[in-house]
Amino acid sequence: MQREPGGSVILRGGVIVDGTGAPRFQGDVGISDDVGISDDVGISGGRIIPASDASGPVIDVSGLVVAPGFVDMHSHSDLAVLADPAHEAKVRQGVTLEVLGQDGLSYAPVTDATLDPLRAQLAGWNGDPPGLDWSWRSVGEYLDRIDAGAPVNAAYLIPHGTVRLAVLGAENRAPNSAELMAMQELVAQGMREGAVGMSAGLTYTPGMYADDAELVALNRVVAAAGGYYSPHHRNYGARVVEAYADCVTIAEEAGVPLHLAHCHVNFPQNRGRAGEVLALLEKAQARGVDVSLDSYPYLASATYLQAPLPSWAHEGGPDATLERLRDPAQRARILHEIEVTGSDGHHGVPIDWATIVVTGVQDPALEPHVGQSIAAIGGGERYLDLLVADRLGSSCRIEVGNEENVRTVMTSPCHTVGSDGILAGSRPHPRAWGTFPRYLGHYTRELGVLTLEECVERMTSRPARRLGVTDRGVVAPGYRADLVCFDPDTVRANATFDEPRQPPDGIPHVLIAGEFTVRDGARTDRLPGRTVRGRSWTPT
Secondary structure, three states: OOOOOOOOEEEEEEEEEEOOOOOOEEEEEEOOOOOOOEOOOEEEEEEEEHHHHHHOOEEEEEOOOOOOOOEOOOEEOOOOOOOOOOHHHHOOOEEEEEEHHHHHHOOEEOOOOOOOHHHHHHHHHHHOOOOOOOOOOOOHHHHHHHHHOOOOOOEEEEHHHHHHHHOOOOOOOOOHHHHHHHHHHHHHHHOOOOOEEEEEEEEOHHHHHHHHHHHHHHHHHHOOOOOOEEEEEOOOOOOOHHHHHHHHHHHHHHHEEEOOOOOOOOOHOOOHHHHHHHHHHHHHOOOOOOOOEEEEEOOOEEEEEOOOOOOHOOOOOOHHHHHHHHHHHHHHHHHHHHHHOOHHHHHHOOOOOHEEEEEEEEOOOOOOOOOHHHHHHOOOHHHHHHHHHHHOEEEEEEEEOHHHHHHHHHHOEEEEEEOOOOOOOOOOOOHHHHHHHHHHHHHHHHHHOHHHHHHHHHHHHOOOOOHHOOOOOOOOOEEOOOEEEOOEEEEEEEOOOOOOOOOOOOOOEEEEOOOEEEEEEEEEEOOEOOOOOOOOOOOO
């Protein structure tokens, strides 16, 4: 049974965990179609109403928790929301809102000159779906495309690296005053068109070429528009605490709220140091800095396979990088930095090739390498050969996490959940399919690191507040009926590194604006997702 527009529904007999952190309680939830009440893009959407005011039908949710829909604060579904109507990786987890445009690199705003290089650079994150209509150029046009109907709601961060590429290309230099003004105007335009903030990818090109003064100048524009700054910062390895401190300094000087993307403290030398990072953030909050963060509940990270290359190897764009990788002298220099001194692309830590595992390739002839470590393939020279053969399109996971740090970060009072889910490749990281049920099942039910109420709050109202969303993230009358029903005793992630595309157990129902996107554990054909636009956006 699907709820049709114009009807109402009662979810009866569930345990409500309302998203605020308050204790759970037994209750019924009514959902109305809200005829006459429209969202910002003019689409009537289901709202929560008292069950006594709903006329049915009745859905028995006895034994299930009814919670707000989950918010993925760090997502790489930028193309999936357009090209994959089912989008089961996120929908089946109970995700109803994803934040796109992460790590300083995405597909808006773009120009005719920058779109193809971005598609090549980001193929290891997002693939390159055949037949996709790439006719948008601005942030507004991209968001309008999502508003035509999507599997989830979506918010967007203006990607700093994409903006920089549009103005400076792939050059490693500071902008002059005119170029900086052009970048500021692109950011301001994106905010006017609905972005909620700006992301940065400071170990990825071209974002890594920016100095702090550039980032402060752009973030002042973001702050004026009511947005926030979300950096993938400069170093998660040899200088991890200093790099987090640098993020705080930039936000403080710009007067912008700070949201730390995938806040992990990785590599063996940083075992046990997450507490230092949290102490740093607590001191910043005491000074008045608005700080939040997200993390995923896994030890391995994931990115495109070219990421460990030193920054200078990326200058000039993908074609220039490939030329360097074919040159024997340049190859030797690259490998010395990666293997001996520690490249800036690998956070200043000399690489252990056994920790780099290939998870996806663009060329089917290279598929036998998927699931192999670079050490198993043959080490650094074979790594460079693979990058050339796949034209930089491969993806990988990097096994450098620390369990105690992962647990420490998730206990932070400013913690939210972000999957950082990369969907491309034949063996993507299981976080794309398993982040939210793994938090609920493994870290909450099995380990007790979080209470159920704490876990749900981190997935719902807390991220909604960061996004400036006032009508969702809580189960209460008047809020949008973005909801998930799950069994707290059986919910679990089934995705593994060997079989990552496995849906979870224990999440039978998911709704967006009162429409079922998952019903009795099966994906429906509904596409009720729309954009959530920032504070400075005015509908035209």
